Amino acid sequence: MKEAGPMQGLETARAGRSVSTQTGSMTGQIPRLSKVNLFTLLSLWMERFPVRETPSQKSQVKRTGLVVVKNMKIVGLHCSSEDLHAGQIALVKHGSRLKNCDLYFSRKPCSACLKMIVNAGVNRISYWPADPEISLLTEASSSEDAKLDAKAAERLKSNSRAHVCVLLQPLVCCMVQFVEETSYKCDFIQKITKALPDANIDFYSECKQERIKEYEMSFLVPNEEMHKQILMTTGLENLCENPYFSNLRQNMKDLVLLLATVASSVPNFKHFGFYCSSPGQINDIHNQSLPQDIARHCMVQARLLAYRTEDHKTGVGAVIWAEGKSRNCDGTGALYFIGCGYNAFPVGSEYADFPHMDDKQKDREIRKFRYIIHAEQNALTFRCQEIKPEERSMIFVTKCPCDECVPLIKGAGIKQIYAGDVDVGKKKADISYMRFGELEGVSKFTWQLTPSGVYDLKQNEPERRENGLLGPVALENERHPNKKLCLGNR
Numbered sequence: 001m002k003e004a005g006p007m008q009g010l011e012t013a014r015a016g017r018s019v020s021t022q023t024g025s026m027t028g029q030i031p032r033l034s035k036v037n038l039f040t041l042l043s044l045w046m047e048r049f050p051v052r053e054t055p056s057q058k059s060q061v062k063r064t065g066l067v068v069v070k071n072m073k074i075v076g077l078h079c080s081s082e083d084l085h086a087g088q089i090a091l092v093k094h095g096s097r098l099k100n101c102d103l104y105f106s107r108k109p110c111s112a113c114l115k116m117i118v119n120a121g122v123n124r125i126s127y128w129p130a131d132p133e134i135s136l137l138t139e140a141s142s143s144e145d146a147k148l149d150a151k152a153a154e155r156l157k158s159n160s161r162a163h164v165c166v167l168l169q170p171l172v173c174c175m176v177q178f179v180e181e182t183s184y185k186c187d188f189i190q191k192i193t194k195a196l197p198d199a200n201i202d203f204y205s206e207c208k209q210e211r212i213k214e215y216e217m218s219f220l221v222p223n224e225e226m227h228k229q230i231l232m233t234t235g236l237e238n239l240c241e242n243p244y245f246s247n248l249r250q251n252m253k254d255l256v257l258l259l260a261t262v263a264s265s266v267p268n269f270k271h272f273g274f275y276c277s278s279p280g281q282i283n284d285i286h287n288q289s290l291p292q293d294i295a296r297h298c299m300v301q302a303r304l305l306a307y308r309t310e311d312h313k314t315g316v317g318a319v320i321w322a323e324g325k326s327r328n329c330d331g332t333g334a335l336y337f338i339g340c341g342y343n344a345f346p347v348g349s350e351y352a353d354f355p356h357m358d359d360k361q362k363d364r365e366i367r368k369f370r371y372i373i374h375a376e377q378n379a380l381t382f383r384c385q386e387i388k389p390e391e392r393s394m395i396f397v398t399k400c401p402c403d404e405c406v407p408l409i410k411g412a413g414i415k416q417i418y419a420g421d422v423d424v425g426k427k428k429a430d431i432s433y434m435r436f437g438e439l440e441g442v443s444k445f446t447w448q449l450t451p452s453g454v455y456d457l458k459q460n461e462p463e464r465r466e467n468g469l470l471g472p473v474a475l476e477n478e479r480h481p482n483k484k485l486c487l488g489n490r
């Protein structure tokens with residue numbers, strides 16, 4: 001099936017198609033992340049959830065991210081806190097509901113966590129094969145304990161019904177290149193380059209290089225011999241021989257590069273962030289913006305999800321979080337995960353069941369729009385928690401929510417939308433984006449310059465900046481001919 005309409009710049013994506021189709025992991029024209037790699041990447045990303053607490057220097061326990069999956073749907077995004085390890089948090093939060101779940105850890109969990117999650121009847125425990133949670137890399141007097149713990153974890157692993165393993169898959173052909181291109185072309189980066197034409201045009205590459213270095217430090221073991229030692233100690237001696245060892249390191253490197261690339265597409269750059277364009281809205285606590293680092297973090301989650309789209313032109317990801325009344329034991333503070341999704345055809349459908357054409361196609365019957373389930377719709381449908389009216393709940397969407405989704409978000413009681421605003425006010429043949437601009441009763445935070453960046457906001461107005469309020473003449477009139485922050489539309 002050939003997509004109608006302009007396909008500028010999709011050469012890379014096309015090159016990826018044939019290979020990916022051979023591997024059976026694709027439904028369309030653009031390279032797609034496997035579910036396993038998405039869960040793995042999200043676990044690494046959760047390890048980096050912005051925290052307010054200062055980790056104790058002496059601790060041999062490394063921060064760890066965790067994704068809990070049931071029936072291939074994400075039901076928990078967690079990270080360890082000062083008090084509890086990620087596996088302990090899973091226990092506290094999910095209890096016996098962990099039965100038959102798959103858990104993806106950013107580090108091999110310690111024996112104290114492993115014994116409890118194995119006991120809860122989980123189906124599978126996958127972990128990132130670098131330095132484990134009880135670090136084998138830090139030189140501390142307790143390294144004896146670390147080795148003992150690794151041994152105990154092995155014993156638990158071999159006697160457990162759960163499959164404790166390393167699930168990493170090689171990326172499909174051209175995935176890294178595709179992610180690089182779509183990240184650079186995405187709305188957030190393009191808005192910066194447009195708003196600050198004098199800025200160093202290479203800010204994106206610089207930012208990406210920094211992220212790559214940072215994440216390689218966290219997630220890779222630079223020294224090969226040391227890495228082999230860790231694999232031996234953690235029961236992965238099979239992976240120490242070549243070609244398995246070099247393949248493993250290459251897969252790990254590719255995934256880290258991909259994560260750094262996506263993370264740099266929502267950069268911490270000068271005065272850009274998610275700000276509200278309606279000053280009247282922020283009086284209520286429910287309308288106040290999240291801290292920018294957390295908002296950016298959640299948007300990166302949504303961007304990762306978008307790489308699983310089934311729409312071969314426009315990928316969209318959405319994730320819903322809520323804020324409880326007080327801090328909980330999770331490293332996410334008061335925030336807890338509600339649901340997530342990406343745009344895809346109805347669950348269980350095959351590639352050829354529904355049309356995939358866009359609105360450039362003259363024959364309206366063979367357009368995709370009446371069939372595809374939007375990212376927000378999937379996030380709402382497969383949510384694992386109720387949305388409580390008394391709590392601040394928020395949805396992060398990589399694209400401006402359309403007229404079909406805006407009333408659903410409002411009706412579900414979600415208090416805040418963090419979104420790209422490309423397409424806002426547009427009416428296309430089969431999909432329109434008129435209602436987002438007019439939406440009342442839900443606060444909208446879009447990616448833009450802060451007042452301090454544009455209007456030289458005085459230093460004595462910290463609350464205004466904290467709340468994420470945009471000043472009087474917002475940059476919202478800035479419209480983007482360069483329309484997508486989404487995938488595949490270049």
Ligand SMILES: O=c1ccn([C@H]2C[C@H](O)[C@@H](COP(=O)(O)OP(=O)(O)OP(=O)(O)O)O2)c(=O)[nH]1
Nearest residue numbers: 311313314316343358372374375400401402405
């Ligand atoms: O709130 C929304 C709006 C759209 N989508 C998805 C549905 C569909 O898969 C795609 C539609 O995107 P777009 O409006 O960009 O249409 P297109 O045909 O992909 O591109 P173009 O704008 O060139 O017509 O985005 C969502 O997931 N959520």
